[in-house]
Amino acid sequence: MIDKLSQLRGLAPGTPIYLGLPPQAEAAYSCVRFDHEHSEVQDFTSSSEVKEFVQEGQINWVTAQGIHRAQDIAELCQFFGLHPLIVEDILNSEQRPKIEFFENCIFCVIRLFHIEENGQLEPENVSLVLGKDFVLLFTERKLDYCAPIRTRLHVKGNRIMELGASYLSFAVLDLLIDQYYLVVEWLEDKIMLLDDQLFETPDDHILREIHRLRKDVFVMHRFTRPLLEISSRFGQENSLIDPKTRPYFRDLLDHSSQVVESMEAHKDSLFNLQSQYLALSSKKMNEVMQFLTITGSVFIPLTFLSGVYGMNFRFMPELEWKYGYFFLLGFMGVIALGLLTYFRKKRWF
Numbered sequence: 001m002i003d004k005l006s007q008l009r010g011l012a013p014g015t016p017i018y019l020g021l022p023p024q025a026e027a028a029y030s031c032v033r034f035d036h037e038h039s040e041v042q043d044f045t046s047s048s049e050v051k052e053f054v055q056e057g058q059i060n061w062v063t064a065q066g067i068h069r070a071q072d073i074a075e076l077c078q079f080f081g082l083h084p085l086i087v088e089d090i091l092n093s094e095q096r097p098k099i100e101f102f103e104n105c106i107f108c109v110i111r112l113f114h115i116e117e118n119g120q121l122e123p124e125n126v127s128l129v130l131g132k133d134f135v136l137l138f139t140e141r142k143l144d145y146c147a148p149i150r151t152r153l154h155v156k157g158n159r160i161m162e163l164g165a166s167y168l169s170f171a172v173l174d175l176l177i178d179q180y181y182l183v184v185e186w187l188e189d190k191i192m193l194l195d196d197q198l199f200e201t202p203d204d205h206i207l208r209e210i211h212r213l214r215k216d217v218f219v220m221h222r223f224t225r226p227l228l229e230i231s232s233r234f235g236q237e238n239s240l241i242d243p244k245t246r247p248y249f250r251d252l253l254d255h256s257s258q259v260v261e262s263m264e265a266h267k268d269s270l271f272n273l274q275s276q277y278l279a280l281s282s283k284k285m286n287e288v289m290q291f292l293t294i295t296g297s298v299f300i301p302l303t304f305l306s307g308v309y310g311m312n313f314r315f316m317p318e319l320e321w322k323y324g325y326f327f328l329l330g331f332m333g334v335i336a337l338g339l340l341t342y343f344r345k346k347r348w349f
Helices: 047-053 070-079 084-090 147-153 159-163 165-200 204-224 226-234 243-309 324-345
Strands: 028-034 039-044 059-065 098-101 105-115 121-131 134-139
Touching (some): 039 147, 070 084, 098 226, 121 165, 121 204, 165 226, 165 243, 204 226, 243 324
Antiparallel strands (some): 098 105
16 A cells, blocks of 8 residues: 555554555546435535435435545545544555444455456455435546446436335445456456466466466455355345345345355365476486486496496406407496386386
């Protein structure tokens, strides 16, 4: 982080300060208000315009893109009666995923991951607040996660209009968790590709890529596990949750479990890939040592013979023989061939 958490030292809890990387998007507000029959959508650039748009007696859904304007976000949260500690957590881009229940709302934070063009994963915190007649969504990037939901709101009598804010919060969370499926599939493709490359050319580049992916999966697994608690607690009995929406939150828990299980499976797959790399490296080393050992074993008796006849004794009858040199070469060849035949018969190479 560029802005360290130490900036909060000495400040009162709930002080609105943005903690995170430079702004990922210009501040913008996408606002929707609806009842059982009508819906209206408008975009704004300041919280003051949002306040004028909000209407009592209807469900108000506000998506704030870009949270770096701390004072603007704080004023919006204050307008909806949110606790200052919620504001502090929204503005902290390193806030761990969690869910908290307040007297007038339910607040949760989840961590998403985006696949960049360079193949790196970039994190993003997304905060959601569910109130009696409002849903607030805070994102760091200007990505329209919820366009499908707004499209559904154009259809009269849809389930969102029928069940209100609690079902809307489910629909939003469902879309956000579905973002993980993109990352899960991307990781699966990367792991399969590494598995194929591992048996073709097991070099250091593959080991480094395995190590990098293991770190990414470890981080994602740490931030996906809280999804289970978030989904589970949304499905519990609460005055802000319509009883008719609880089965949908149980389905959300099922989706979260699939994501967490997939991350665990990818962790195991990458660990196995690393083990396979080390096993293949050991096998390659054993093959080299086998070749050197066999070569050495063949040359040991040949070296012995060369050493014997290389001694400077005066009386060595074989040295005076006309065919002694050729006989020795032939004898050495027979020994080498015999040893190679024996090693082959024993399946040592």
